Amino acid sequence: MRKDNCIFCKIANGEIPSKTLYEDREFRVILDLAPATRGHALILPKEHADDLYDLPEDSAAKAMRLARKMGRIMEERLQCDGLNLVQNNKEAAGQTVRHFHLHLIPRYRDDGQNINWKPGKPSDEELEAVRELIAR
Ligand code: 5GP
Ligand code: ZN
Numbered sequence: 001m002r003k004d005n006c007i008f009c010k011i012a013n014g015e016i017p018s019k020t021l022y023e024d025r026e027f028r029v030i031l032d033l034a035p036a037t038r039g040h041a042l043i044l045p046k047e048h049a050d051d052l053y054d055l056p057e058d059s060a061a062k063a064m065r066l067a068r069k070m071g072r073i074m075e076e077r078l079q080c081d082g083l084n085l086v087q088n089n090k091e092a093a094g095q096t097v098r099h100f101h102l103h104l105i106p107r108y109r110d111d112g113q114n115i116n117w118k119p120g121k122p123s124d125e126e127l128e129a130v131r132e133l134i135a136r
Contacts, residue, residue: 003048008099012044022070026062029070029104036105036113039078043067043102051089055100063102070104080106084115 002009010016012028019031021041032040043063049055055063071083086103088095105115122130 001048002046003099006048006099008044008097008101009046009048012046012099022066026059027066029066032103036103036115037080037108037111039074039080039104039106041070041074041104043070043104045100049100050098051095051100052087053089063100067102067104074104074106078106081109082107086115 002013007016011018011030014028018028020028021031022029026046028044028046030042030044032042043066045055045059045063047056047059049059052060067085071085074080075083084103084105084107086105087101088103105113107113
């Protein structure tokens with residue numbers, strides 16, 4: 001299903017033009033309009049899903065397979081030195097468009113970008129408490 005007023009539904013389904021790198025029945029891969037680096041791309045499912053939780057499991061697996069395939073092509077054609085996959089879910093995590101997308105960010109030595117976090121220093125007790133909360 002497509003969602004009214006969702007810009008990525010419109011782009012993924014070709015209603016709004018985009019710089020398309022790849023397309024099949026389920027996905028479109030486009031260049032990001034405000035790229036972090038040269039070749040920064042987005043994998044978009046054609047069916048609307050708000051985020052990773054909303055995406056059918058099979059589509060999630062296919063998106064990762066497609067990331068692997070596109071990453072290899074980009075490495076060869078762009079001669080990049082590395083690749084970051086970034087996937088934001090919900091506003092607190094930096095998601096600005098509520099239609100699942102997987103960022104493919106080619107990295108170049110000395111590209112000046114920084115996809116990092118400030119490392120924490122939890123105690124063993126804190127790590128154990130969170131482990132118990134999540135692990136089953
Ligand atoms: P988020 O922050 O939600 O993970 O990433 C949204 C991304 O979509 C951003 O990198 C932004 O530059 C990109 N973006 C937003 N609107 C458009 C658009 O209309 N076309 C394209 N190609 N990219 C877009
Ligand atoms: Zn959508």
